[in-house]
Amino acid sequence: MSSAPPIGMETGTGTSAAGPSRAAAAGTKPAVEIAHLRKTYGTLTAVDDVSFSVAEGEIFGILGPNGAGKTTTVECAIGLRSPDAGSISLMGLDPTTQREEVHEIVGVQLQSGALPDKLKVREILDMYQSFYRAPADVAELTSVLGLTGKLGDYYKALSGGQRQRLSVALALIGNPKIAVLDEMTTGLDPQARRDTWELIKGIRDRGVTVVIVTHFMEEAERLCDRVALIDSGRLVALDTPARLAAQARGGKQVRFRASDHFGDWLLTDLPEVAAVRHDGQHVVVDGSGDLVNAVILKLAAAGITAHDVELGSQNLEDAFVKLTGRHSDTQGAVS
Amino acid sequence: MSTLSLALPRLAASRRAAFAKIVHNEARLAWRRPVGLIAGAGIPVLLVVIFGNVSGFQQPMPGIGGFTIFDAYVPILAVFALAMIALLALPVPLASYRELGVLRRLSTTPVPRTWLLAAQGVVQLGVALIALVVIFGISIVAFGARAPVSPAGLLLSIGLSAVGLFPIGLMVAAVARTANAASIIGRLAFFPLIFFAGLWLPQDLMPVLLRDISYYTPLGAAVRAIQSSMLTGFPPAAPLLVLAGYAVAAGFLARRFFRWE
Numbered sequence: 001m002s003s004a005p006p007i008g009m010e011t012g013t014g015t016s017a018a019g020p021s022r023a024a025a026a027g028t029k030p031a032v033e034i035a036h037l038r039k040t041y042g043t044l045t046a047v048d049d050v051s052f053s054v055a056e057g058e059i060f061g062i063l064g065p066n067g068a069g070k071t072t073t074v075e076c077a078i079g080l081r082s083p084d085a086g087s088i089s090l091m092g093l094d095p096t097t098q099r100e101e102v103h104e105i106v107g108v109q110l111q112s113g114a115l116p117d118k119l120k121v122r123e124i125l126d127m128y129q130s131f132y133r134a135p136a137d138v139a140e141l142t143s144v145l146g147l148t149g150k151l152g153d154y155y156k157a158l159s160g161g162q163r164q165r166l167s168v169a170l171a172l173i174g175n176p177k178i179a180v181l182d183e184m185t186t187g188l189d190p191q192a193r194r195d196t197w198e199l200i201k202g203i204r205d206r207g208v209t210v211v212i213v214t215h216f217m218e219e220a221e222r223l224c225d226r227v228a229l230i231d232s233g234r235l236v237a238l239d240t241p242a243r244l245a246a247q248a249r250g251g252k253q254v255r256f257r258a259s260d261h262f263g264d265w266l267l268t269d270l271p272e273v274a275a276v277r278h279d280g281q282h283v284v285v286d287g288s289g290d291l292v293n294a295v296i297l298k299l300a301a302a303g304i305t306a307h308d309v310e311l312g313s314q315n316l317e318d319a320f321v322k323l324t325g326r327h328s329d330t331q332g333a334v335s
Numbered sequence: 336m337s338t339l340s341l342a343l344p345r346l347a348a349s350r351r352a353a354f355a356k357i358v359h360n361e362a363r364l365a366w367r368r369p370v371g372l373i374a375g376a377g378i379p380v381l382l383v384v385i386f387g388n389v390s391g392f393q394q395p396m397p398g399i400g401g402f403t404i405f406d407a408y409v410p411i412l413a414v415f416a417l418a419m420i421a422l423l424a425l426p427v428p429l430a431s432y433r434e435l436g437v438l439r440r441l442s443t444t445p446v447p448r449t450w451l452l453a454a455q456g457v458v459q460l461g462v463a464l465i466a467l468v469v470i471f472g473i474s475i476v477a478f479g480a481r482a483p484v485s486p487a488g489l490l491l492s493i494g495l496s497a498v499g500l501f502p503i504g505l506m507v508a509a510v511a512r513t514a515n516a517a518s519i520i521g522r523l524a525f526f527p528l529i530f531f532a533g534l535w536l537p538q539d540l541m542p543v544l545l546r547d548i549s550y551y552t553p554l555g556a557a558v559r560a561i562q563s564s565m566l567t568g569f570p571p572a573a574p575l576l577v578l579a580g581y582a583v584a585a586g587f588l589a590r591r592f593f594r595w596e
Contacts, residue, residue, distance in 0.1 A: 103444055119360055127357060
């Protein structure tokens with residue numbers, strides 16, 4: 001798999017070809033440019049020859065299974081680790097030699113970074129604000145993030161979602177040109193997750209380039225202009241979520257509940273059907289051509305009715321499975 | 336380059352403000368979770384009051400120049416305070432900052448992460464200063480301990496004691512993976528060290544071999560330097576050099592082994 005050319009790479013790593021119209025129209029230098037990045041820990045190669053660039057104003061997703069090298073890539077990009085090879089440029093700055101300048105313009109939210117229990121939200125924000133030359137306004141930032149009523153609360157008293165929003169606030173308090181958010185919605189309930197997505201879009205609308213690291217396919221699909229899919233330290237795909245999904249799976253999918261049990265062979269005998277699998281009470285059939293009709297007719301002939309028939313849309317999860325051979329949410333099976 | 340040099344003075348001023356903010360928040364944390372304050376300032380002050388009220392401790396001890404047992408205990412309790420602060424109050428928060436990811440988060444900002452260590456050091460030095468003023472103050476004013484024969488020697492001894500003991504606390508923070516581990520290691524180090532400081536048996540009453548060992552331990556050297564300044568005059572070079580040696584060695588090891596994440 002690693003020898004095959006990554007999907008979407010034929011359009012080149014340039015942002016103008018594969019990027020959204022917004023990026024193409026801007027025609028400016030990329031906000032993030034990573035070329036041939038390589039990082040090893042002893043004998044383990046965590047990141048191997050990864051290249052991509054992110055246009056200004058883009059929301060860019062870095063996807064991959066756990067242990068794929070996503071976080072290492074990001075840590076190299078923001079100067080927390082020094083790469084063994086390759087070059088990185090953030091708005092023209094090199095994080096290995098210009099750390100301090102890079103940290104002025106790049107706001108970072110790291111995975112699982114807590115804060116002292118006995119500090120109040122206002123005290124934390126005030127302190128982090130003082131670290132930057134041209135910081136954001138605390139009142140405005142907290143109002144955007146829905147934390148205004150929480151300024152006098154101890155960190156200890158905040159809910160998981162509020163802590164997450166505070167963490168995002170700290171990433172944005174320096175008025176960054178680039179925001180890097182690592183697994184920002186992990187551990188949030190679905191509503192808080194959707195709220196965070198809206199927030200990220202709002203940040204981008206203010207002109208901030210956003211790089212998110214995630215293993216939620218839905219998040220990448222809803223939020224990202226483009227995604228880089230990293231597996232075992234290598235870039236395996238780079239494109240828009242829609243195109244990636246389309247290219248990864250040329251076929252169709254139908255999903256239904258059957259009125260009675262039947263042998264998979266009933267459907268796999270059909271020329272239109274490529275694969276049959278069971279997802280709880282549902283049967284999922286992958287295939288091509290006039291798949292839906294063929295399946296329904298065949299079932300009807302066998303006296304079986306298909307309920308709740310859904311035409312599966314080709315999604316990023318399918319691309320992920322196809323490209324990495326793994327499900328994005330089965331973390332136990334990975335690494 | 337010219338823009339850089341123009342930006343530097345402004346940067347320096349804003350950086351001082353940033354450091355002040357970190358110190359302020361560390362001070363708030365020390366106040367709101369006063370484990371270090373209680374152990375470092377509260378307990379030794381309480382011991383001063385108790386020992387000051389033991390009538391036997393106010394009798395002159397035969398053979399050591401007419402000083403009372405209480406006189407001998409004042410430096411020991413001062414060093415008790417310094418040791419509690421250096422070995423527990425200093426490293427436990429630092430280890431917890433690593434555990435929580437505070438140090439990691441700080442390293443994504445323009446501010447150097449070493450500043451959090453420095454700020455914690457400043458706050459704990461402040462706590463130590465208050466504790467020592469109270470300990471010496473009430474010992475002398477309320478319980479008739481002798482005023483220091485060499486105030487300059489006392490200041491130097493206290494300064495070198497802090498410089499010698501704080502890096503040992505940083506070493507604890509360096510090797511402890513969690514705040515809990517730091518607290519356990521700090522305590523385990525504290526008890527044998529405070530024995531050699533003479534908490535159970537003052538140095539002048541120790542057998543010669545034990546006393547000689549005591550002189551080369553960090554707390555023993557600190558007590559010897561402070562006691563000399565209090566009772567006889569400017570301290571001898573030996574304890575001062577021992578403290579300086581610990582400062583250099585522990586400082587080097589802490590720097591070498593400190594993990595940021």
